[in-house]
Amino acid sequence: MEHAKLYERLAERLSKLEKFPRIKEDKSIATLMEEHGISRRDFMKWAAGVTAMLSLPSSFTPLMAQAAELTDRLPVVWLHMAECTGCSESLLRTDAPTIDSVIFDYISLEYHETIMAAAGWQAEHNLESAIAKYKGKFILMVEGGIPAGATENYLTVGPHGQTGFASAKKAADAAAAIFAIGTCSSFGGVQAAYPNPSNAQALSKVTSKPVINVPGCPPSEKNIIGQVLHYILFGTLPALDAYNRPKWAYGLRIHDLCERRGHFDAGEFVQEFGDAGAKKGFCLYKVGCKGPYTFNNCSRERFNQHTSWPVQAGHGCIGCSEPDFWDNMGPFEEPLGNRLYHTVYGEGADKTADKVGVTLLAATAVGIAAHAAIAAIKGSGKTEE
Amino acid sequence: MKITKEIIERIEGEATLELQWHEGVIDFAKIKFFNFRGIEKILEKRVLYDAIAITPRVCGICSHSHALASVLAIESCFKNAGDVLHISQKAQDIREIILNAEKIQNHIKWYFFTIFSELQKLSNTPFEGNAFKDKAWFHAQKAIVESLKMGAIFSGQWPHGSFALPGGVTCDPVRSDFIMAQNTLEGIVAFCEEYLYGMPLEEFLSFSSALQVMSSVRRLSYGIETMIELGFDRIGRSHDRFLALGDSFLYEEPSKAVKTTVLSADSKHVHESLEHTFFSDTHKGYTYSKSAQYRKNYFEVGPLARMMIGKDVLIRDFHRRFKDATLTRVVARMSECAHLLLRTRELLSHCDITMPSFIPPKANPHDLCGEGIGIIEASRGSLIHKVNVLYGHIHSYDIITPTVWNLGNGDKENPSVAQKAIMGLDSIEKADFVFKSFDVCSVCTTQ
């Protein structure tokens, strides 16, 4: 029943959106798909995938397809701040390069240039014209941390040397919806790690409007595209967690759906990289996996066309979609509960566990460490050579 | 004297060229990068191994090169402390496969998205319509995506995989992983043969003369023809000095070359300078990018340097005809791409999966003291990581990226590699293209 109502509401929203003019009058997304030889069948398959990812029932697939075709009503402006460009490069990991890039190319006005991370004049020019033409209607996506205060000029863009801070603020003021793409833009990221030399800040510190965070270093390309479609479909903020992350993507921990989870529960751990347990694909907790403290869907969605993800490649999760993970989750090859020495932030094991606890997880952190310890005594001793 | 300011677009990040003109000719160029994050500073006092996770974030385009450079730097710390790590041939092969995947995608991306479309803009003989809108663009994108996938089979993801540690690699691939990687690679090879070279890789790699490359009407030969038409066979020349400090299958040992004379080189002669940066002088400085020199001279790094040092016959033929002009630089990169494809094919088929992936160091990294240096030949050239470690913590960390070699700032009397290539040109369009022929990336130039 509830689903039927939701379906109706979304269908209504889409039919309203359909009345909006297209970004480019002469071409629709649908004709472009056709031109690029994307069959209806492939397209529907793709739509079904996105529907499942957003945790919607499969009966919503036609709506998703329609939403994708209506992306041509909503322009996206992509801004680059202090960053490594890894977030936009992340889009190159997509399963369906043709479909995704047809959509992105169309809606982000100059996507082909964006993938080459063209900031500067082009971005400023796009921004100016987008603001003039689509004020209050465009989706703003920002990649990178934003130097603020006395070090604001550690990042300037464009011919007038405008600071990153000023241009992000200007864009945010005129946007309909604001997405922070990647951990840098969501929480400050690597440049905001201690001692934060450039005083890099999260996008949410630059504007008073609500910012949807899509963190990850880099973020999953699926989460980026999913969030765009979610917005088109719903027109509202998605259900968010305490850090403004959409719950459809960041609702579960890496650990919850991890392929090595069975080994964790059985107390079978890799004790040292390269040991027999590593060959057998045992759990990586004891060599530093932060999956139990990290909310994201990597274990389910993986990367680079579903090929792999860090845990599959034998290294633990480093917690890259959590706030301040650079300062809280290291050392990355040691479990949190097992910290051996004082670090740059001058804390020992317990304090750090507390700090992670602040990020929702005190009980989990202690519990996990205890489980690992007990399970190790109970079980894994036997299996090690 | 007239001074103009040019923002360079469609590169990784943003750069500004400040051009000083004299009688219609560029007299001097200042290369400016206006972003700074302070990664080296952030690394200080952290646990040594954190560098392996943090340094890839210097650059999302060559993140795996950074990961590997930091691993090599730490391995050299172990060695200097008396623990010589044995890295199995398998682990070395996997590292190289991952690195090659990153370079292959970079080279394809650079040619199809930057060089090719720039040439389209500059020339009046368009190639089968619009470079960006024609289907080849989508095929190129697919090849890039596939290339990244091939690497990710071993690295877990791209960019920013955590796959290597001092002692080897963390993955333990099985036969079927290699088969998947081989199939993926063959798809990329097919794309390159069809759209880029217009002939089988082996045939292309057997060439010894520039004229042979021109014989097939594909995007590479179109690019060469257009560059000749536009005069890029005569301009964009720099010092004709080359440097490759990291290891590569293309040559025997790290070397330098002055013109065609190749001599062995040692990283101890590398000198990094803060001149012209905001760090050395907040008022007179004009960029956040450092510069690097070898024995007080500017040297070009990157594919052209590697091919010259490797005495590649084809590139030497281009060099004989055109010296280190823009044309030679572009062809060198695309020719390296062919070598990389073939080399990766070999690695994938010969890798012995029965070997261990990882052999842990004997010494405890938390007790480690001393210095280490790691050098990787990344897409854009020699990438150097230097670390000074004190009881397992980073005391200082120094990163010299390839773009710092090519795109630093000297002065009029002793200009940097890119400055020298730009000086003497008579139009902004030419300067823009010559500049881009170095495959510019601003994020890693400044970090």
Ligand code: SF4
């Ligand atoms: S600790 Fe890490 S490797 Fe182990 S089950 Fe959890 S997420 Fe997977």
